[in-house]
Amino acid sequence: MTSSGTNPPHAGNEDAHRPPVSAAWELLLPSVSVPARQRGRALQSALRDAVRSGRLRAGTRLPASRELAADLGVSRGLVTEAYEQLTAESYLRSGRGSGTWVSGAVRPAAQGARDLAPRAPGARVDFRPGTPDLSLFPRSAWSATQRAVLDRLPHSSLGYPDPRGLPELREALAALLARRRGVVADPERLVVCSGVAQATTLLGFVLRGRGGSVVGVEDPGSPEHASLFASTGLTTTPLPLDDEGLAVAPLLRSGACAAVTTPAHQFPTGIAYSAERRGALLDWARSTSGVILEDDYDGDFRYDRAPVGALQGLDPEHVVYTGSVSKSLAPGLRLGWLVAPASMTDDLVARKRTMDLGNPSIDQAVLADFVARGAYDRQLRRCQRAYRERRDAMTAALTEHFPGAEVSGIAAGLHIIARLPGRFGxxxxxxxxxxxAGIALRPLSDYGSAGPEDDTIPLVLGYAHLTPAVIRQGLALLSAAVTAG
Incomplete structure (x- = not known):
């Protein structure tokens, strides 16, 4: 074998037309530096990786086993075994007297893993709503709880769980929701989900299975609902809001089988549904056998008074209640819940079982202990103090840098609606x-209807994930950018 890995010049005519022999041993040298017992497996893995990555392309001729063994300083048998194994797996092909070649059966693997998390790359300040302050996640308390739970968790709990969730978590959540949000929460009708997104999808599948076709959604509202329901075969129809909440007359005309609402703190307008509108929506559900999906996404965060109780508490047979820890702990935990009407519970649980067989048991056990010991209540109080301070900082900075700006909605949640005067447009x-200027923003129009046409600039500004100093700095930078000539 030559050092260049090519056939010598005096080779026969047939060999002269073959592709050059690869210097494959240079790719494989690290694999033979491992302990002798691991060398065969390491050599096979190195060859696979070279083919998958495209470093050894289809049609490349490999060195003869004797020559490669000599170059690598290993036994010929080890190389022969590697060639035979990869030939059996279709990475290589060989024929009597024709040598060993890289087959065309393998497509080179993509290089690296992309990160599709929703971020604003390059933004100096990100005012987009929806994200809590992840630095407030109680790492020490969560870690201690996790260790304690693992020490006492029975082996049986590591098997496939009840698709509704661990009994101890359902009991802890039912007590929490009844106490804090006025939910009629029977643990037998509570389903632990991978956030509100999965709860919404579960409901969509069940509605579709019962003959439903159209779901009414708030306009403006979360843009995610349309795609979530579409994945279940349902279509969504936007329904307008007024000062009291979702308008009932358009809902009646829509023929929708269900309506999605955020009554405690409407997203994104920030209003709270009036008592009269809550009653009217329940009347619609009772008279049409309709279903209301109550998304209580930030119902615990009210800063000027106690939050309004959940709509579900007034009629648990016509309201599907959903919530999660995404705003109070972290969205990356993917832990939420759904409280179902009795008439829908079995269908929702059956769909949950076929979807994923249940959520991870250890994470559920940790959250159950966290809630039962009062640590979750302490976390909520910590977040409330921080987010109230940040909301105050944002409203003050808007007054300073955008005189005449109007902030609407109740003092709650993780975002505000700000209408800036038209002179900034x-x-x-x-x-x-x-x-x-590197300021990431979401205009109200991104969420559907922006309301009456005027020359104001309506923005949905998130503040929970930003410190007061960053909020002030960001609005100062925004002001400088939009007032520059």
């Missing part, structure tokens, strides 16, 4: 200048 120029 027009809207397209405002958004372009903001992006140019």
């Amino acid at each position: 027009p809207r397209p120029d405002f958004l372009r200048k903001a992006a140019g």
Whole structure:
């Protein structure tokens, strides 16, 4: 074998037309530096990786086993075994007297793993709503709870769980929701989910299975609902809001089998549904056998008074109640819940079983202990103090840097609606200048209807994930950018 890995010049005519022999041993040298007992497996793995990555391309001829063994300083049998194994797996092909070649059966693997998490790359300040302060996650308390739970968790709990969730978590959540949100929460009708997104999807499948076709959604509202319900075969129809909540007359005309609501703190407008509108929606559900999906996404965060209780507490047979720890702990935990009407519980649990067989048992056990010991209540109080301070900082900074700005909605949640005076516009120029300054924003129009047409600039500004100092700095930068000539 030559050092270049090619056939010598005096080879026959047939060999002269073959592709060059690869210097494969250079790719494989690290694999033979491992202990002798691991060398065969390491050599096979190195060859696989070279083919998958495209470093050894289809049609490449490999060195003869004797020559490669000599170059690597290993036994010929080890190389022969590696060639035979990868030939059996279709990475290589060989024929009597024709040598060993890289087959064309393998497509090179993509290089690296992309990160598709929803972020704003390059933004100096990100005012987009929906994210809590992840630095407030109680790492020490969570870690201690996890260790304690693992020490006492019976082996049987590591098997396939009840698709509804661990009994201890359902009992802890039922007590929590009844105490804090006024939910009629029977642990037998509570289903632990991978956040509100999965709860919404579960309901969509069940509604579709019962002959439903259209779901009414708030306009403006979360843009995620349309895609979630579409994945279950349902279509969504936008329904307008007024000052009291979702308008009932358009809901009646829509023929929808269900309606999605955020009555405690509407997203994104920030209003709380009036008592009269809550009653009217329940009347609609009772008279049409309709279902209300109550998304209580940030119901615990009210800063000027006690939060309004859940709509579900007024009629648990017509309201599906959903919530999660995404705003109070972290969305990455993927832990939420659904409280179902009795008439839908079995169907929802059956769908949950076929979807994923249940959520991870250890994470459920940790959350159950966290709730039962009062640590979750302490976390909520900690977040409430921080988020109230940040909301105050944002409203003060808006007054300072955007005189005449109007903030609407109740003092609650993780975002505000701010309508900036038209002199800072027009809207397209405002958004372009903001992006140019590295300020990530979401206009109200991103969530559906932006309300009455005027020359104001309505923005949905998130503040929970930003410190007061960053909020002030960000609004100062935004002001400088949009007022520059």
